[in-house]
Amino acid sequence: MLGAIIGDIVGSVYEFDNIKTKDFPLFREDCRFTDDTVMTIAVRNALRIYDKEKDIQSFQAALIAEMQRLGRKYADRGYGGRFAKWLWMEDPKPYGSYGNGAAMRVSPVGEYASSLEEALKLAKASALVSHDHPEGIKGAQAAAAAVFLARQEGWGKARIKNFIEGEFYRLDFTLAEIRETYTFDVSCQGSVPQALACFFEGESFEDVIRNCISIGGDCDTTAAIAGSIAEGYYGLPEEIVERARTYLGEIEEEM
Template structure:
């Protein structure tokens, strides 16, 4: 039996470790990764690492932004978009919650949106700077909302939508964040991945029966009845599908992360998105000790994690 505390810590560490494990493999194709002898948090010696100057065990933008969200939720006691956007901007400009205050791997749309926010645009609107922007930048950081939230499914969905607005305002991004939060909640409550996904979709359909624009996006872009097949891309729907696919096909935290990375492309984000849920499901103890040992920035998260599990 995995305690709730171990599931919550598993979610947060699962995201951070997945992100860090994926960083060196980012931008490589699945063909290139398939040639490797093994995938690990430290890549094989002959492998041409992305972000070469970044030490193993360092989370990237995914982890830092998720920590900004958790920090803001705990500080405000609710989702306060202005506060959250300020923390994201502080990450972007000063390296808040970035290991060594080193900001790398910033998404184009995220950078544009945060600059617009800095220049006076409201955080409800800044994510529409690219009207059709459908990158995975708000999905990759949303997990803490599901871990922290005490409200109804409908309230969780509303907040999942809202947190996306700062950088990714399109309905498609909002729906992906909503479904991911509901799935995380179902896993936290003990369901397995397939059951949890079915229950999340059922709950979301029920909520969206009042919101045709969101319902249409769910049915036509996400297509929850189709078997999830993903390619580890930066497109938000592909990212969600990739995560669900590797979560369904693998039965340990380590296998989920390796499968996510083996898809290639946006490896750190796929591994962060899948890793968060794998961490909830299998608990913090399931994360390989040798990976936890390598993780950097532990002092940055101690306080905020303590408050999450309190």
């Protein structure tokens, strides 16, 4: 989860000011956590309920409650228009979204799951409360599966990539090929494959994050997705964790 939060914080200042290079200060004074962090924490908190009851409906009810509670508490963190309305509904329903919000918040599922099957089941359940379009579910499941597999012994990058390409997305491009032309895209199908590619081409946790910023687009979200996978694969440099924590403030108490 911290890998996702770090990616979100680093990418926050480049989301609407793309730079198309890997040469940049990892943290700037104006960095901040965004909706990616808030909703990731909400998923983690809802999983605590699931851990006690092992019931999908209870998990989804807890997730809705936590997303609304934290979303309302941190209402200025850059939510999409329809999701911002969802956060304040008395009886929120899914609205057919295939936005990348389903994928950017799902990393705690990949960390928590005891099997790939459980990761996919929980990822789908987490998406369905708001992002119930097949592409929204697909994005959440691909991200959660990658997080889960990155943490398993014997699953190198080539094996993980083969699984992702067999089940979810063709990754038949390189970052160099898309860097100049890739633009802002908040759909799962237009950002999750790119986030995955950033992980597969990365050489360290930090390099994965830099890859995401360098291709532009919705880079706080792609960095959150790729960062959560890279955390499981590489671990987290302590100095980066400590720097990121300085941007969290009181929300760290919710983790």
